[in-house]
Amino acid sequence: MAPERKSVFIVDDDPSMRLGMERLLRVHGFRARLFASAETLLRHSDFDEAFCIILDINLNGESGIDLRLRLAAEDVGLPVIYVTGNDSEAIRTAAIASGCVAYLTKPFAARSLIEPIERLCATAA
Numbered sequence: 001m002a003p004e005r006k007s008v009f010i011v012d013d014d015p016s017m018r019l020g021m022e023r024l025l026r027v028h029g030f031r032a033r034l035f036a037s038a039e040t041l042l043r044h045s046d047f048d049e050a051f052c053i054i055l056d057i058n059l060n061g062e063s064g065i066d067l068r069l070r071l072a073a074e075d076v077g078l079p080v081i082y083v084t085g086n087d088s089e090a091i092r093t094a095a096i097a098s099g100c101v102a103y104l105t106k107p108f109a110a111r112s113l114i115e116p117i118e119r120l121c122a123t124a125a
Contacts, residue, residue, distance in 0.1 A: 007031040007049050008117060011041050011064065012056040012083065017106070021054060021083075021113065028114050038067040047076045052101070052120055054113070057084040057091060065091075068098045081116055083108065 008025055010032050012018045022032040033049065035041040038059050053071075057064040068080050082095045085106040095103050102116035 006051040007033045009033050009035060009041065009047075009050045009053045009078075011035045011038065011053060011059065011067070013037060013058075013060045014056070017056070017083070024110050024113065025117070028117075030117060038062045038064070041067070042070075047071075047078060050078055051124065052079040052081060052117060054081045054083060057082055057095060058086055065094050065098050068100075072099065079120055081113070083113075 055064040079101045081102040087105040
């Protein structure tokens with residue numbers, strides 16, 4: 001289970017991806033809070049609710065990697081799992097350099113998303 005029943009924040013501009021990831025997490029006993037953009041996540045501002053963030057790299061012209069760096073600069077140190085439909089060596093390198101616990105290329109297997117979340121829970125326990 002998630003540490004202290006906290007949520008996984010999902011930031012993805014694709015409604016079907018957000019809902020699909022939320023359903024998958026729910027089946028595995030996790031709660032999720034959904035955000036359609038970097039702006040909606042930043043407006044939320046209560047990061048104590050979360051124990052990790054699933055972050056799309058391409059958010060309607062915004063960079064999920066830039067969002068991650070902005071959060072880190074604001075002392076939001078939540079672990080990040082990146083998802084992307086536009087994989088490249090440069091993007092992968094930048095994502096890993098920004099700090100992430102996983103980098104997944106869409107479409108990805110359900111298990112590849114659940115495993116890093118379960119590892120985070122095991123280390124937080």
